Amino acid sequence: MFLIPVLAILSAMSLALVRAVLGPTVFDRVLAANAFGTKTVVILSVLGTMTRGPNFLDLALLYALINFIATLAVLKYFEYGDLAQRVDYVGEEEAP
Amino acid sequence: MSLLADLVSWVLLLGGAFFTLVGGIGIIRMPDVFTRLHAGSVTDTMGAGLILAGLMIHEGISQETVKLILILGFMWLSSPVSTYALARAALRHGQEPYWVEELEVPSTARIPGRQNTSADPEGA
Numbered sequence: 001m002f003l004i005p006v007l008a009i010l011s012a013m014s015l016a017l018v019r020a021v022l023g024p025t026v027f028d029r030v031l032a033a034n035a036f037g038t039k040t041v042v043i044l045s046v047l048g049t050m051t052r053g054p055n056f057l058d059l060a061l062l063y064a065l066i067n068f069i070a071t072l073a074v075l076k077y078f079e080y081g082d083l084a085q086r087v088d089y090v091g092e093e094e095a096p
Numbered sequence: 097m098s099l100l101a102d103l104v105s106w107v108l109l110l111g112g113a114f115f116t117l118v119g120g121i122g123i124i125r126m127p128d129v130f131t132r133l134h135a136g137s138v139t140d141t142m143g144a145g146l147i148l149a150g151l152m153i154h155e156g157i158s159q160e161t162v163k164l165i166l167i168l169g170f171m172w173l174s175s176p177v178s179t180y181a182l183a184r185a186a187l188r189h190g191q192e193p194y195w196v197e198e199l200e201v202p203s204t205a206r207i208p209g210r211q212n213t214s215a216d217p218e219g220a
Contacts, residue, residue, distance in 0.1 A: 001106060005147055008113035012120025012139065019123045019132070027129045027186040034178055035123060035136045038171065039116065042144045045167060049151045049160065057163040064167055068174035072181055079185040 002050040009043045030074055037067030105153040112147030119143055128194040129186045133179055140175035144168065 013036055020032035041064045048056020115138055122135025148168045155161045 001102075002109070005109045005113040005116070005150075008117045009147075012116045012143075015120035015124050025129060025186070025191065027182060027189070027191060028132065031129065031132055031136060031182055032123065034182070035119070035139060038140050038144060038175065041167060041171065042112075042116070042147055045148060045151055045164060049154060057160055057167065061163060061167050061170070064170050064174065068170075068178060071178040075178075075181050075185045079188055 002046055005046055006043065006050075009039050009046070013039045013043070026078055030071065030078070033074075034067065034071045037063065037071075041067065101153055101156070105150045108146050108150030108153065112143050112145070112150060115139065115146060116143035129191050130183060130193050133183055137175065137179050140171065140179075144171055 016032045016035045016039065020029050020036070023029045023032060041060045044056055044060035044063060047053070048060065119136055119139030122138065123132050126132045126135050145168060148164050152161045152164050155164070
């Protein structure tokens with residue numbers, strides 16, 4: 001019963017990996033990593049429900065949190081070239 | 097009741113598998129970053145939503161269902177935010193959205209870093 005969703009998620013994960021390897025820009029790679037993390041959360045949930053193993057759902061919740069924070073941190077690094085910047089830099093950018 | 101719950105859960109899991117596959121194929125097939133984001137968000141909302149809803153119905157009322165609801169709620173909160181941040185960062189870094197050449201760009205379209213130069217070559 002759980003075999004078809006697991007196979008679908010695994011093939012989608014491999015497609016995301018292909019995009020991460022091929023991706024011409026860095027944003028394609030970040031997008032692929034984000035999609036890969038989302039599918040990891042889903043497949044952890046499915047496997048936890050299927051095998052009734054301990055702590056799978058806690059791991060999935062934790063992985064969702066880490067995936068979100070990691071995507072935002074990597075994006076901020078590539079957008080500003082830094083993780084902690086001066087406050088007035090944003091005001092300069094918005095000025096016409 | 098159990099048979100009905102199994103049937104509904106099975107249908108939801110199959111639908112989620114379908115949407116996950118569609119999103120994965122879209123990430124490969126689409127031409128630029130923004131359309132790939134659009135394709136990938138199908139996986140985040142419909143794929144994960146349907147699969148986790150099927151798992152919730154399969155579990156019944158239990159502690160696992162509460163955790164699944166938490167996972168789904170957080171995923172539905174965080175995935176649009178990261179998609180928006182990714183699209184904004186890509187726009188700021190001069191990624192051009194994909195246009196069909198014959199398609200008229202509407203003059204109201206404001207794209208940062210593009211300045212509407214190709215929007216009206218002979219118009220204004």
